[in-house]
Amino acid sequence: MSTIASGEKAVALSARSLVYSYDSAPALKGVTMQVGRGEILSITGASGSGKSTLLLCLAGVLPPDAGEVRLGERVISAESESDRSRLRRSQIGVVFQFGQLVPEMTALENVALPLLLGGSRRSAAEAAARTWLERFEVGGLADARPTDMSGGQAQRVAIARAMVTEPEIVFADEPTGALDSLSGELVMTQLVRVARDAGTTVVLVTHDARVSAYGDREITLRDGELDAQPADLIDMSAS
Numbered sequence: 001m002s003t004i005a006s007g008e009k010a011v012a013l014s015a016r017s018l019v020y021s022y023d024s025a026p027a028l029k030g031v032t033m034q035v036g037r038g039e040i041l042s043i044t045g046a047s048g049s050g051k052s053t054l055l056l057c058l059a060g061v062l063p064p065d066a067g068e069v070r071l072g073e074r075v076i077s078a079e080s081e082s083d084r085s086r087l088r089r090s091q092i093g094v095v096f097q098f099g100q101l102v103p104e105m106t107a108l109e110n111v112a113l114p115l116l117l118g119g120s121r122r123s124a125a126e127a128a129a130r131t132w133l134e135r136f137e138v139g140g141l142a143d144a145r146p147t148d149m150s151g152g153q154a155q156r157v158a159i160a161r162a163m164v165t166e167p168e169i170v171f172a173d174e175p176t177g178a179l180d181s182l183s184g185e186l187v188m189t190q191l192v193r194v195a196r197d198a199g200t201t202v203v204l205v206t207h208d209a210r211v212s213a214y215g216d217r218e219i220t221l222r223d224g225e226l227d228a229q230p231a232d233l234i235d236m237s238a239s
């Protein structure tokens with residue numbers, strides 16, 4: 001696993017001293033981290049360590065109680081819910097453990113949906129959706145509904161849907177958690193290949209060491225705090 005040395009890459013996303021509690025139970029206790037542009041970062045940690053909460057704060061879904069999240073130049077943690085939600089539709093892609101495809105829609109319709117919601121014409125949205133399905137080698141499933149797909153195929157369609165708007169960053173929370181290991185490997189191999197080709201930054205949450213090894217770098221949460229700060233992370237945050 002290689003690390004990205006300070007100054008080699010621009011910072012895509014950073015968090016400083018993030019704190020988040022559910023009611024009075026603290027889930028994040030001051031997390032500072034960053035991701036380089038085009039980097040694939042794995043966030044690992046035991047169940048309940050705060051991985052999903054960190055991902056939701058980084059993706060602008062949960063506003064932190066304290067601290068800040070920056071996406072490029074924007075301090076998204078300070079933005080209104082409507083601004084953050086617009087940002088999530090255009091510049092952020094999210095994939096969950098269960099792809100959450102719309103069951104009544106075909107793969108093509110599912111992948112075209114974010115573009116249609118963003119105001120694209122149907123013909124352009126469907127052409128782009130077809131291209132993204134082909135990138136994930138599920139072009140042959142364009143007319144299939146989620147119930148007719150394997151879990152791995154559905155997950156590749158879900159990732160194609162997360163990337164069809166060509167977001168700067170994709171967040172994936174246990175994207176292989178519901179798959180057998182062979183399907184999980186195929187999903188990860190394709191996610192990494194397509195993200196590298198597109199130059200997309202990826203933040204991946206997983207408790208599975210085999211999945212986390214697909215990242216360029218790994219950070220570990222323990223009880224809402226980072227386990228250790230790699231030297232390059234400290235250098236980058238100081239700049």
Ligand SMILES: Nc1ncnc2c1ncn2[C@@H]1O[C@H](COP(=O)(O)OP(=O)(O)OP(=O)(O)O)[C@@H](O)[C@H]1O
Nearest residue numbers: 022026027045046047048049050051052053054207
């Ligand atoms: N909606 C919620 N309401 C109350 N507490 C929550 C909620 N979501 C998470 N928590 C608590 O916050 C802490 C961090 O949870 P989080 O889901 O972020 O951890 P995680 O590392 O992603 O866990 P897992 O791997 O099991 O998904 C845990 O103690 C959890 O019980």
